[in-house]
Amino acid sequence: MAALPSPPINNKHSRRAGRLRPALLIPAAAWLLAAWLRADARPAFRLEEVLSVGGPQSDLLSMWVGAAVDSEGFIYLTDALEGTLKKFDSNGRPVKKAAWPRPPNDAFRVRRYPLDLWDRAIFVVVPSPFQSSIRMFDANLEPKGSIVLDEAADDLQALPGGLLAYSSVSLSKGGAGRVKIIDLAGRPRRTIACGQRDDPPALSALDFRFGADGSLYVVFNYLDRIAKFDGRGRLLWARGLLGVTRVKTKKILFADLPETPTFKDIALDGRGRLFVLGGGYSAHRSRDVYILDSEGRLLGSLILPQPSHCLVIDGRGFLYAREDEGMTIKKFRVIVQGENDARL
């Protein structure tokens, strides 16, 4: 039985498709190659644990909230549940601790005690109703006075020249989204307004770091916004990472309060890179760390083993993060594949 010839229309169609296929495939292949090269050009970041302090079976830490590391490797931690400042040596052995009176009937029990150090002086923000203060300690944790603040302070950074920078947090329009610089006598030196005019005050809480060149890097805790300001406080760039145009809020009494943070903290390494800890909008809640260059370009990301509330990078490039809900602090080496010097 002779085979029936194929209908001519099919031949015509397949010939056209045959001519079209290379025309479609070549750009597609080029696009895929370009995408692969772009992805391959990004350095891959990963963590290697080098030290663990505390733990669920230990009573060293109840719930640490603030951390700073000096040039000798001593680790200073604030403990929210105890209201204490603790000092550990570079091997994680406890050295000393100091306490301060906690506000009576504090329903939250968890207050943020951000701290930083400069020139063997340790500064801790201690919030209380009506009057927050920055308490000063020497390297032996002996109290050396305090600075009274007339507003709630969130993040803290000690700056060269005996200056302190803190971010103010408030539900009133004029007090939110600002970084304020004061001297050690508490006298105001400068205020940098980091928010935009229409930002809701309750969503304007932020964390910040000043870079070595005086640039100010800011992440908003409840907005999808990371920004850089120059030394004069002028906005250089701002960008989002999460694709969140409107954060979820709910009305509680008179305030529209957010339901979950966008970003939890920011840290800078010695190479001008930003490490930003994601919050509830990230794929790995409170574990995703986004790494950006000083111009805001995303270089890569890494994932913490456990959720953390903050990130600290010391002068040698080691990264510290929380584990076991604050009962453990972990120290990591950041390994960057694809760089000549593979380790920070």
Next chain:
Amino acid sequence: MLNTFRSAAKPTCVLALFLAALMLTAVFPAAAAGEVDCGAALSRCLNEQTWWQRIFDADYCFIGFLFCLIYLQ
């Protein structure tokens, strides 16, 4: 006598209304959203505040709530 009663009853009524509003608006939405710890702590904080704290330092509890979201979630 009537005027005295009225002036004494007013703060009590205001307080009762405030507490009722607090229970409805603060506790339940927070619990429903799965943020039991921070929402409940906010309610406790507001309940523990004295009236002058509510007037002169109204943000204290709300700021605690914002911190709580960062530390406990």
